[in-house]
Amino acid sequence: MTEKITVALTGNPNVGKTSIFNAITGSKQHVGNWPGVTVERKIGKRVHNDIEMEIVDLPGTYSLTAYSLDEIIARDFIIEEKPDIVVQVIDATNLERNMYLTTQLMELGVKLIIALNMTDLALAKGDSIDSEKMQEFLEVPVISTIGSKGNGIEGLLDAVADELHKTRVTENIFTYESDIETRGEELENVLNNDPYFVHYPSRWFSMKLLEGDENILKKAKESESYPRIEKILNELDADSFEAKIADQRYKTIQTMLRQVCDINTEHLSGSDMVDRVVTNKLLGIPIFLSLMWAAFEITFTFATPFMNIIDIFFGWLAEAATNAITIPWLSSLVGEGMIAGVGSVLIFLPNILLLFFMLSLMEDSGYMARAAFIMDKIMSKIGLHGKSFIPLVMGFGCNVPAIMATRTIEDTRDRLITILITPFMSCGARLPVYVLLAGAFFGRDAGVVIFSLYALGILVAITSAKLMRSTILRGEDAPFIMELPSYKIPTLKGSFIHMWERGKIYLKKAGTIILIGVVGVWLLASIPAPGSGGTFASEEVYGTTDSVIGVIGQIIEPLVAPLGFDWRIAVALLFGVVAKEIVVGSMGVLYGAGDNEDTLSDILAAGAMSPLAGLGLMVFTLLYAPCFACIGVIKRETGSWKWTLFQLAYGTTLAWTFAFAVYQIGSRIGVLA
Amino acid sequence: MKRNYGNKEIAFATLAGVLYAFFGLIHIIEGLGIDTGLSGILFIPGDILGGFCLVVIGGVFLYGSREMLQGINAGVSFVYVGILMSLVFMMVYLLIMGGNLLDSFIVPDDYEGWSVMETFRPGIYLGIISLAGILYWRDRFSLNEVLVFREGA
Numbered sequence: 001m002t003e004k005i006t007v008a009l010t011g012n013p014n015v016g017k018t019s020i021f022n023a024i025t026g027s028k029q030h031v032g033n034w035p036g037v038t039v040e041r042k043i044g045k046r047v048h049n050d051i052e053m054e055i056v057d058l059p060g061t062y063s064l065t066a067y068s069l070d071e072i073i074a075r076d077f078i079i080e081e082k083p084d085i086v087v088q089v090i091d092a093t094n095l096e097r098n099m100y101l102t103t104q105l106m107e108l109g110v111k112l113i114i115a116l117n118m119t120d121l122a123l124a125k126g127d128s129i130d131s132e133k134m135q136e137f138l139e140v141p142v143i144s145t146i147g148s149k150g151n152g153i154e155g156l157l158d159a160v161a162d163e164l165h166k167t168r169v170t171e172n173i174f175t176y177e178s179d180i181e182t183r184g185e186e187l188e189n190v191l192n193n194d195p196y197f198v199h200y201p202s203r204w205f206s207m208k209l210l211e212g213d214e215n216i217l218k219k220a221k222e223s224e225s226y227p228r229i230e231k232i233l234n235e236l237d238a239d240s241f242e243a244k245i246a247d248q249r250y251k252t253i254q255t256m257l258r259q260v261c262d263i264n265t266e267h268l269s270g271s272d273m274v275d276r277v278v279t280n281k282l283l284g285i286p287i288f289l290s291l292m293w294a295a296f297e298i299t300f301t302f303a304t305p306f307m308n309i310i311d312i313f314f315g316w317l318a319e320a321a322t323n324a325i326t327i328p329w330l331s332s333l334v335g336e337g338m339i340a341g342v343g344s345v346l347i348f349l350p351n352i353l354l355l356f357f358m359l360s361l362m363e364d365s366g367y368m369a370r371a372a373f374i375m376d377k378i379m380s381k382i383g384l385h386g387k388s389f390i391p392l393v394m395g396f397g398c399n400v401p402a403i404m405a406t407r408t409i410e411d412t413r414d415r416l417i418t419i420l421i422t423p424f425m426s427c428g429a430r431l432p433v434y435v436l437l438a439g440a441f442f443g444r445d446a447g448v449v450i451f452s453l454y455a456l457g458i459l460v461a462i463t464s465a466k467l468m469r470s471t472i473l474r475g476e477d478a479p480f481i482m483e484l485p486s487y488k489i490p491t492l493k494g495s496f497i498h499m500w501e502r503g504k505i506y507l508k509k510a511g512t513i514i515l516i517g518v519v520g521v522w523l524l525a526s527i528p529a530p531g532s533g534g535t536f537a538s539e540e541v542y543g544t545t546d547s548v549i550g551v552i553g554q555i556i557e558p559l560v561a562p563l564g565f566d567w568r569i570a571v572a573l574l575f576g577v578v579a580k581e582i583v584v585g586s587m588g589v590l591y592g593a594g595d596n597e598d599t600l601s602d603i604l605a606a607g608a609m610s611p612l613a614g615l616g617l618m619v620f621t622l623l624y625a626p627c628f629a630c631i632g633v634i635k636r637e638t639g640s641w642k643w644t645l646f647q648l649a650y651g652t653t654l655a656w657t658f659a660f661a662v663y664q665i666g667s668r669i670g671v672l673a
Numbered sequence: 674m675k676r677n678y679g680n681k682e683i684a685f686a687t688l689a690g691v692l693y694a695f696f697g698l699i700h701i702i703e704g705l706g707i708d709t710g711l712s713g714i715l716f717i718p719g720d721i722l723g724g725f726c727l728v729v730i731g732g733v734f735l736y737g738s739r740e741m742l743q744g745i746n747a748g749v750s751f752v753y754v755g756i757l758m759s760l761v762f763m764m765v766y767l768l769i770m771g772g773n774l775l776d777s778f779i780v781p782d783d784y785e786g787w788s789v790m791e792t793f794r795p796g797i798y799l800g801i802i803s804l805a806g807i808l809y810w811r812d813r814f815s816l817n818e819v820l821v822f823r824e825g826a
Binding site: 286287304308 | 721722723725726729730732733736749750751753754755758761762768769771772773775776778779780
């Protein structure tokens with residue numbers, strides 16, 4: 001008679017679980033979702049030695065202390081569904097990290113088989129692993145496999161069939177320090193006397209309680225014995241116990257690995273060599289800063305000639321259009337409104353393209369993930385997770401996808417803080433404002449000024465995170481677990497495609513939102529204010545205080561006057577909430593860059609604004625309310641108007657305070673005045 | 674521990690490290706407004722952040738040199754990554770130089786009395802040392818498996 005069993009395939013992400021699953025099940029598999037959630041569930045069937053095996057490929061997990069949805073599903077399946085056999089697939093080239101999960105599975109007391117996968121790669125690396133000795137040490141079957149070639153699969157299935165009818169003699173092989181053991185036994189006694197816990201292995205459950213596993217604590221709270229459990233847990237320092245337990249597990253793994261394998265340290269792969277340097281404790285962060293500086297220096301300096309070409313072209317186009325159109329108001333709309341406004345935004349296309357090209361090179365090479373890893377220490381000091389770093393860096397490109405990328409952060413508080421601080425990362429749309437003003441006032445030091453603004457954004461984000469973590473969003477930070485992709489030489493084609501995709505969005509924006517915005521500004525600048533007596537689009541009205549926009553600007557002006565801004569800047573900042581690029585577009589219209597031979601930059605440098613006010617304006621643009629699209633995504637991702645409005649109010653208050661400090665302190669001490 | 678790499682790597686790393694760190698420091702000192710007298714002859718204008726980058730590259734080379742002297746074989750990784758970084762920065766400075774040159778043709782008025790040598794930087798000529806390194810060790814620059822320590826001591 002055919003016996004029916006369930007076999008769960010588990011293991012860290014990217015260890016070759018799926019290739020083993022495919023090799024076992026062939027075409028007899030189906031894919032669906034786990035009940036109630038959209039995490040993929042793969043189930044396949046295989047008959048071997050008269051045993052019908054249902055193979056379940058679980059989502060990748062590093063530990064049974066579950067944080068992400070994937071990890072919770074994998075753990076709950078093993079504990080609640082109780083598969084007959086659990087096969088842990090281990091990457092033979094990365095034993096130490098993979099075996100952390102092994103220690104936990106063994107503690108759980110499940111019938112475990114280890115599939116030592118990718119043994120060919122380990123062998124090529126010069127490692128030798130004695131799987132028999134490992135089997136002896138762990139007291140579980142260890143089968144060498146090469147999932148991608150289907151090697152070792154029959155042996156693995158034989159081991160499953162053999163193990164099925166064996167009785168386990170040991171539940172765990174790990175003994176912890178005496179204080180952990182003592183507390184563990186106390187908890188075990190409580191658990192063993194409560195029928196609620198009969199479902200769970202008491203040793204494993206007590207260790208999870210000592211580790212402070214929130215999910216397990218939640219389960220424990222539902223039991224009648226919880227007051228007794230709570231009493232024991234309150235008597236100990238949860239953080240130090242968690243660290244001690246992890247430390248002990250790693251020590252055990254290292255002791256075993258020293259006896260069962262010989263890792264070749266004479267060979268390092270190219271990736272290993274690069275990682276040794278870029279993740280170095282002392283040099284990792286300075287290297288990262290140097291590379292970012294190089295990216296910004298190129299973004300500004302190398303782009304200059306291309307910007308000048310675009311500038312000359314739009315200057316010519318505006319002039320030609322103005323001369324060709326005989327109707328005065330239409331000539332003004334096309335020349336001063338549309339061409340000058342859109343042109344003053346398109347001029348920054350080379351900067352945007354170059355910045356995205358370089359970010360893409362860093363991302364595609366695999367370096368960005370390392371940057372997250374090296375920044376984790378700093379991030380955790382400010383109360384954030386290393387994973388928060390990637391959305392923050394993505395924010396340099398555009399805050400909207402960056403905020404969406406926070407979905408990878410498991411901890412809700414970490415995620416909320418990251419969403420709230422991401423708008424402080426200078427997105428590509430703010431770059432035109434920086435390039436315009438830094439170019440106008442700081443000449444060849446413009447690159448340094450722009451780099452400093454990016455640094456200020458990071459500093460404000462970090463300080464805000466720290467502040468939020470210690471006040472309104474208190475809580476423990478989650479540990480850093482992240483798969484580092486292998487290095488790749490980025491292809492020019494890939495980076496050009498990425499650059500063009502972003503450039504296309506910028507162009508589309510310039511042709512739609514920005515065009516509508518600048519035409520709106522032109523209209524408001526052309527309509528005479530009630531009672532002014534002027535005529536539509538006349539020289540006496542256009543862009544003056546006698547126009548509607550002038551009146552609006554004058555109403556807001558008192559709010560920004562202490563920052564050294566006039567009514568034109570007030571209006572530009574107001575329109576900038578629609579899209580940050582409109583700040584420059586509006587300034588182009590309001591400062592009359594279209595009908596003037598001088599560019600907007602020259603007009604500003606000629607005295608329309610002081611360098612100090614220019615610096616304050618860059619700081620204000622960096623920190624104040626993000627654009628409409630970003631506000632929308634903050635609302636969607638936080639699901640709360642409260643947090644959305646908080647971000648707007650907090651950012652704008654900070655922007656005002658910083659710009660005020662720059663202008664007032666600078667004026668008092670006579671710097672850049 | 675047995676040193677199983679050649680002395681060439683150590684000598685190269687030390688020389689490159691000292692030069693990069695030295696020129697980087699001069700950049701920073703000049704950037705702080707202190708005249709070192711080397712600005713003109715060695716093309717080292719004041720540039721605090723640019724100087725910081727050169728010091729970092731120098732630090733990478735010197736770290737590798739220190740590790741190798743201590744018998745840590747994998748210290749040679751720092752030599753290779755140092756070479757790659759210095760070439761990246763050489764490219765950055767060359768692009769900046771090219772950008773300025775191109776711009777001087779587009780808007781000649783802004784560049785009156787300017788010469789292309791004004792954008793020449795130590796990051797460019799120091800990169801030549803790294804070019805020599807990459808030519809010598811070119812077979813080691815691969816992201817695939819490589820034999821790191823070929824030469825016995």
